[in-house]
Amino acid sequence: MSEPTIRIQKIKKDTVKTRLIIFGILALILLFCSVFCEHLTPYDPYLQDLKNAKAPPSPEHLFGTDRYGRDMLSRVIVGSKTSIFSTLLLVGIVTVLGTMVGVFCGWHGKWIDTVLMRISDMFLAFPGLVFAMAVAGVLGGGLQNAIIALVAISWPKYARIARSQTLAQKETPYLKAARLSGSGTWKIIFKHILPNIVGPIFVTSMLDIGTMMMELAGLSFLGLGAKPPTAEWGSMMSDARSLLSSVPWVTLAPGFAIFVSVMIFNLLGDTIRDYADPKSRGR
Amino acid sequence: MDQAILKVDNLTKVFSRKGKPDFTAVDHISFTMHPGECVGLIGESGSGKTTVVNMITRLLDPTEGSIILGGEDITRFSGRELRKVYARMQMVFQTPTDSFDPRCTLGDGIGESLRNNGWSRKETKDEVTRLLEMCGLSADFASRYPHQVSGGQCQRAAIARALAIKPRLLICDEATSSLDVTIQKEIIALLNKLRWEKGSDLSILFICHDIALVQQFCNRVLVLYKGKIVEQGEPDEVIRNPQDPYTRHLIDSIL
Structure with missing residues (x-):
């Protein structure tokens, strides 16, 4: 009886590893594209060629051209720079900021914890994207402001995780031992607390990359993010949506790019979560 | 006897709980430790042993009373001052x-x-x-x-x-409880060896629920029951002639 069980577990573990490698490589390819996008484009993404406007996909223009005759493939590739980089920047800022607030609250406790956590409750009470639209609307359009708006709505989630993890760490004997060894607050936070809580926070932020990418593209689609003619997937879709029935490829190309990258980052996040949690891996 | 290494005076910890009456975990306990002495603190689980040591090491703030370490009142110390205190007092944990x-x-x-x-x-x-x-x-x-x-x-x-x-004071909070018997013996032997080497430079506060271990290891024993010290004295004396009903019960349950 015991042999088959062992075999099943082995296979399971291997798939997680394989998945991790596959999605890791796919994500790296996406990052590679966005870093070297200028060198990968077949045409100049901003060069207008009105004779060739609204051309359907063909061997010369794989994704066709838009209403100014700009090559869609080049624009989608260049758009990856704005979309992927802004998303990673956004996730990075939210993770660091939220973790800082959470660790501070968990460690300090007392009234400051209560005040900050009630504020985070207030943020969590609003529906996310609607609140982000309001913030971005008040700040005015532009990619920077869209990022600020999304940071404002996303930090409480990370603050909550970091706080609860810090509270759990605080009660462990090794943290008491660290206090007894005469370590100051900063040393304890950076040497003992952060290394022990970084795992779950990292998994959450990996899972959030896909969502953040969609929300950022969503804000751009609504005209609250990147402004044309900057190539950004959300604003490109919004730009061409009136022509959806006659030249569908102009909308579909960036849509497809969003779909693929959100999918890859979501699956990567899922896989990292499975990999990081040996309990769910064993089953 | 020279100056006491640790003097605990009227130490009290009251946990206030929402909707329930306050719970007194440690109730006005006082004791003194002298240099080189090894004092055992015994009691059943829930008797407040760990609360006592957490207060002595200032990981927990006492409700009332004072802790005097080497002639210095450390009860209200915090931050840098408190970190300096830890050079004179250390602890070995249960797990x-x-x-x-x-x-x-x-x-x-x-x-x-x-x-x-x-x-x-x-x-x-x-x-x-x-x-x-x-x-x-x-x-x-x-x-x-x-x-x-x-x-x-x-x-x-x-x-x-x-x-x-x-450190001049070493606190062992059930340092042997989670180990099996043979390893327990080795750890006690190690502590004994260190005691001989250090002489009056090292005092040990030994928290334990095993009265037999305390008997072979400590100079003096304090029996803690429901947050109060119900009996104290030399281990042999306490075991042979227990005065308090709880101590008697504790000894009976082992023999």
Whole structure:
């Protein structure tokens, strides 16, 4: 009886590893594209060629051209720079900021914890994207402001995780031992607390990359993010949506790019979560 | 007798709970420890032993009373002042593996107090090796992680960590309870050896629920029951002639 069980577990573990490698490589390819996008484009993404406007996909223009005759493939590739980089920047800022607030609250406790956590409750009470639209609307359009708006709505989630993890760490004997060894607050936070809580926070932020990418593209689609003619997937879709029935490829190309990258980052996040949690891996 | 190393006066801890009456975990206890003395604190679980030591080490704020360490009242110390106090008082915890940070090596943990007191990396490394050898472990344990060693080895490392800064008071909070009997014996032998070596430079407050262990190890015993010290004296005397009904019950339950 015991042999088959062992075999099943082995296979399971291997798939997680394989998945991790596959999605890791796919994500790296996406990052590679966005870093070297200028060198990968077949045409100049901003060069207008009105004779060739609204051309359907063909061997010369794989994704066709838009209403100014700009090559869609080049624009989608260049758009990856704005979309992927802004998303990673956004996730990075939210993770660091939220973790800082959470660790501070968990460690300090007392009234400051209560005040900050009630504020985070207030943020969590609003529906996310609607609140982000309001913030971005008040700040005015532009990619920077869209990022600020999304940071404002996303930090409480990370603050909550970091706080609860810090509270759990605080009660462990090794943290008491660290206090007894005469370590100051900063040393304890950076040497003992952060290394022990970084795992779950990292998994959450990996899972959030896909969502953040969609929300950022969503804000751009609504005209609250990147402004044309900057190539950004959300604003490109919004730009061409009136022509959806006659030249569908102009909308579909960036849509497809969003779909693929959100999918890859979501699956990567899922896989990292499975990999990081040996309990769910064993089953 | 020269000056007391630790004087605890009327120490009280009241936990206030929402919607329930207050709970007095430790109720006005007072005792004194002299240099070189080994005092046992025994009592059943829930009797307030751990609360007492957490208050003495200032990991928990007392509700009332005072703690005087080497003539200095440390009851209201905080921050930098409190960190200095930890050079004179150290603790060995009940769960050896959990008392080391899983992300740091045993060497890091043992040397942490030295590094915090201005020792260089090189000096710390040499001292950690010496401490490990004193506690019966080889030098390569410094580079191992807590989950890579056994409970007994980890507890030896914990004792090495506690003694690194050369404290005058060592508190052992059920330091042997989670170990099996043979390892327990080894740890007691190690503590005994250290006591002989250090003489009056090291006093030990030994928290335990095993009265037999206290009898062979301690000079004096305090019996704690429901947060109060119900009896104290020399272990042999207390065991042979218990005055309090609870002590009698405790002894009967073992023999």
